[in-house]
Amino acid sequence: MDLEEQRRAVETSFLSNLHPDDAPRHPLYAALCDLAGQTPQVIDMMLEVEPTQRRAVLFLAVLHDMALREPAGPVGGHYPTAIFLAGLESGMDVDTARDTAAKVEVGHSDAQAILQFALDHDDELIDAMRVRRTQTNEVGRSGLLMLGLQVIGRGEPTALIDLGCSAGLNLVAPSYRHVRTDGVELGEPTSKVVVPVDVRHGRGPTAPVDLVWAGGIDLDPVDPADQEAARWLLACQWPDDLDRFERTRQAIAQWSSMDSRPEVKSGDLVEELPRLVDAAPSDARLVIHHSWVVSYLTVDQQVALRSTINDLRRDRPIDWLYLEHPSGVPGLQPPRSIGDRRRGSSLFVLDRDDRGPVVLGQAHPHGTWIALDGDWR
Numbered sequence: 398m399d400l401e402e403q404r405r406a407v408e409t410s411f412l413s414n415l416h417p418d419d420a421p422r423h424p425l426y427a428a429l430c431d432l433a434g435q436t437p438q439v440i441d442m443m444l445e446v447e448p449t450q451r452r453a454v455l456f457l458a459v460l461h462d463m464a465l466r467e468p469a470g471p472v473g474g475h476y477p478t479a480i481f482l483a484g485l486e487s488g489m490d491v492d493t494a495r496d497t498a499a500k501v502e503v504g505h506s507d508a509q510a511i512l513q514f515a516l517d518h519d520d521e522l523i524d525a526m527r528v529r530r531t532q533t534n535e536v537g538r539s540g541l542l543m544l545g546l547q548v549i550g551r552g553e554p555t556a557l558i559d560l561g562c563s564a565g566l567n568l569v570a571p572s573y574r575h576v577r578t579d580g581v582e583l584g585e586p587t588s589k590v591v592v593p594v595d596v597r598h599g600r601g602p603t604a605p606v607d608l609v610w611a612g613g614i615d616l617d618p619v620d621p622a623d624q625e626a627a628r629w630l631l632a633c634q635w636p637d638d639l640d641r642f643e644r645t646r647q648a649i650a651q652w653s654s655m656d657s658r659p660e661v662k663s664g665d666l667v668e669e670l671p672r673l674v675d676a677a678p679s680d681a682r683l684v685i686h687h688s689w690v691v692s693y694l695t696v697d698q699q700v701a702l703r704s705t706i707n708d709l710r711r712d713r714p715i716d717w718l719y720l721e722h723p724s725g726v727p728g729l730q731p732p733r734s735i736g737d738r739r740r741g742s743s744l745f746v747l748d749r750d751d752r753g754p755v756v757l758g759q760a761h762p763h764g765t766w767i768a769l770d771g772d773w774r
């Protein structure tokens with residue numbers, strides 16, 4: 398890519414960052430992405446970052462992290478999440494702090510103030526973007542993961558490997574409460590982490606999930622028990638969705654309080670995968686899963702992942718499940734959906750060991766809804 402093409406790619410990342418359905422509900426990020434995408438100094442800053450990380454979400458998360466670090470500081474007042482944390486710090490209970498923050502209307506003028514803050518702190522911002530990675534650990538995606546595990550396992554003992562699992566919050570998917578609009582409820586009914594999924598088309602599976610083992614790999618695993626790392630997980634969320642923010646806070650708290658947790662290996666997912674497959678119990682059905690990870694890899698790395706999984710299949714059956722945006726993962730050769738392409742949706746693909754890849758459905762990138770391709774009961 399020449400320099401002009403690189404600049405255009407960064408602009409596009411800002412201007413297409415929000416799913417079209419989401420933009421009206423997220424006026425702060427909609428305005429900030431619009432302003433940042435048209436500000437040459439911001440594009441210059443992004444070009445200082447390694448190519449696979451030059452994304453609007455990284456810029457937004459680094460700024461959000463600065464606000465959360467000092468909720469009552471110069472930029473905190475423009476972020477509902479920082480206002481919420483400032484409320485908690487001042488002694489409010491969760492509901493009062495959330496209601497107080499939800500009443501604050503944020504929009505274009507807040508985005509302008511945040512952008513000015515970014516331009517005034519460009520060196521700090523660039524330094525942070527060079528070492529940080531987009532590590533949104535989206536618990537909302539665990540609802541889709543559970544649906545995929547139902548289709549694959551049909552109640553049989555299943556082992557899960559989650560590639561690029563960030564903190565690993567989705568490795569404990571069965572410990573959350575899952576509520577789908579097709580009437581299916583799964584997981585722990587008493588969990589404070591409630592994961593809703595709107596099933597907009599097709600029929601979802603009804604079988605239980607029996608997850609007997611789980612392990613993850615991440616280039617840079619986030620330890621939720623570490624305060625700064627946990628703040629980074631929260632900074633990767635959107636600042637005007639307080640319910641999602643609070644759900645992640647609860648998932649972090651739940652993970653931190655667990656006596657035994659699945660192991661998250663540090664390393665490259667292609668290199669580490671064979672070792673983790675060896676560690677998985679041989680008498681369980683093995684599922685390899687990834688969500689919003691492989692688009693951060695080069696096409697060569699994507700091809701290497703595909704051939705590694707196919708090589709590993711010579712030793713044992715492996716089902717492969719992923720939620721990715723098809724245009725970002727050409728190296729996986731995702732199948733086409735049989736339904737009309739829904740704007741901005743990700744593909745939820747199941748590549749069964751013996752049957753090849755099919756699209757389970759098209760879904761919101763954060764897992765809030767899925768339009769299933771067919772009947773998966």
Ligand SMILES: C[S@@+](CC[C@H](N)C(=O)[O-])C[C@H]1O[C@@H](n2cnc3c(N)ncnc32)[C@H](O)[C@@H]1O
Nearest residue numbers: 532533534535561563615616617665666688690
């Ligand atoms: C956008 S996050 C998604 C996290 C998680 N899968 C989810 O859906 O909540 C992408 C994650 O992939 C990890 N990652 C990126 N490249 C990787 C690689 N080559 N090997 C292992 N992990 C990688 C990042 O560190 C980050 O935690």
